[in-house]
Amino acid sequence: MIEKFDRLHGLPDGFFDITTANIRSLFPNPTLVQLEGRDPRFLFISILLHGNEYTGLKVMQQVLSDHAHDLPRSILLFIGNVRAAEANRRFLPGQVDYNRCWPGTDLEPSPTSGMMQRVVEIAHGLPLFAAIDIHNNTGKNPHYACITDPKMENQNLAARFNRVGMVFNHHGVSTMAFNGICPAATLECGKPGDPEGIKHACRFLEDMLTLGELPHKRPTRHALHLVESHLTLNVRDDVSFEFDPDADADLRFEPDFEDRNFTLFDPQQVFGYTRVARPIAITDTDGHDVTDEILRVEEGKIYLNNTMMPAMITQDKLVVRQDCLCHLLQDYLPYHETEF
Ligand SMILES: [Zn+2]
CATH class of the missing domain: 3.40.630.10 (Zn peptidases)
Structure with missing residues (x-):
C-alpha cells in the first residue's frame, strides 16, 4: 500500500x-x-x-x-x-x-x-x-x-x-x-x-x-567551503536539559548556545554542563554510538576531544527530542582528490 x-x-x-x-x-x-x-x-x-x-x-x-x-x-x-x-x-x-x-x-x-x-x-x-x-x-x-x-x-x-x-x-x-x-x-x-x-x-x-x-x-x-556532517548529537531520552547553566536539570548549556552554530569549539572550551555520567549520545551516519570518542566529561563539564563546529543547534525542545540537538561538522577532506 x-x-x-x-x-x-x-x-x-x-x-x-x-x-x-x-x-x-x-x-x-x-x-x-x-x-x-x-x-x-x-x-x-x-x-x-x-x-x-x-x-x-x-x-x-x-x-x-x-x-x-x-x-x-x-x-x-x-x-x-x-x-x-x-x-x-x-x-x-x-x-x-x-x-x-x-x-x-x-x-x-x-x-x-x-x-x-x-x-x-x-x-x-x-x-x-x-x-x-x-x-x-x-x-x-x-x-x-x-x-x-x-x-x-x-x-x-x-x-x-x-x-x-x-x-x-x-x-x-x-x-x-x-x-x-x-x-x-x-x-x-x-x-x-x-x-x-x-x-x-x-x-x-x-x-x-x-x-x-x-x-x-x-x-x-x-x-565553496565544504564542511562535512557525519555526527549527530542527541540528548538521551531520560535526561532533562535546559539552556541555563544554573537550572535544575541533568544537562545544561549556555543561553546563547545556538549562536555557536558554525563556530569552532576547541577541546578546552566547555561545551555544556552535566550532573549525569552520559547525558549525550553521538552517532555517526551508520548509527554507531561514537560518544566516547568525541567527547569527555570532567568534573561536570563536557568537552569535545577535537576541534569541531556545531551546526543546526536548536533550542526548541520538541525538535531536540524529535530530531537532534545539533550536528558536529569538520572540514570536508576528499580522500582521493589532491587538487582543487
Ligand atoms: Zn527540514
Whole structure:
C-alpha cells in the first residue's frame, strides 16, 4: 500500500493566497504539481517535507507569481507533509519523517516510503535539470546547501546558493534519491519564514530557472567551503536539559548556545554542563554510538576531544527530542582528490 498523493498539471486557483494553516483546503493530500515551461528540462522542487518549515511554500508562491504567464523552465513541485504543515509540526505522531523515507532509506518500508518511491519514479521519467529540496532550521544558522554526494555538479549547485556548503549522509533524504540522475541539493534557509531566507532561496531558484548549464569545473575553495556532517548529537531520552547553566536539570548549556552554530569549539572550551555520567549520545551516519570518542566529561563539564563546529543547534525542545540537538561538522577532506 502506498500513501495517497494527488497529481495536478497546473496550479489550483487560490495557490497564491494559502498559508500552511489552510493548505489542505487546496492540497488535502501530498501533491505533485507538473508545470510546463519553455525549457523542458524540469526543476524538481520539494517543499514542506517537514511540515513546520514553510519557507518553501512562500518561495514557490513568490517565484510562480513572478512567472505566472511565462515559466522559463518546467517545474515538478512536490508538496509534502500537508497534514503536519496544517498543524505546524515537523511531522505528526504516528507519521514517519518525510525526509528520511526516500529511496535509500534504512527505515522499514511504509506507505510513505512507497509514495516517495513513486514520486521519484515519476521524476526520473522526465528530463531533469536539478532537484532542490527547501528546508528551514530551528536555530540561528547561515543559509547553506547540503549535498549527499560531493561530486562536481552538486558542488556547483551548492556554490550557487552560498559559499559554505555541507556534505551530509543521512539515508533516506530526498536529495540522495536524485544522485546519479541530476544535480541535487537541500537548501537550508534559516528559520521558518525568515524574510532573508525566502529572498535568498527565490534568487537561487530564479537562477536555476534561467541557467543554461552548470559550470563544468569544480568550484574553488573560495567559492565553496565544504564542511562535512557525519555526527549527530542527541540528548538521551531520560535526561532533562535546559539552556541555563544554573537550572535544575541533568544537562545544561549556555543561553546563547545556538549562536555557536558554525563556530569552532576547541577541546578546552566547555561545551555544556552535566550532573549525569552520559547525558549525550553521538552517532555517526551508520548509527554507531561514537560518544566516547568525541567527547569527555570532567568534573561536570563536557568537552569535545577535537576541534569541531556545531551546526543546526536548536533550542526548541520538541525538535531536540524529535530530531537532534545539533550536528558536529569538520572540514570536508576528499580522500582521493589532491587538487582543487
Ligand atoms: Zn527540514
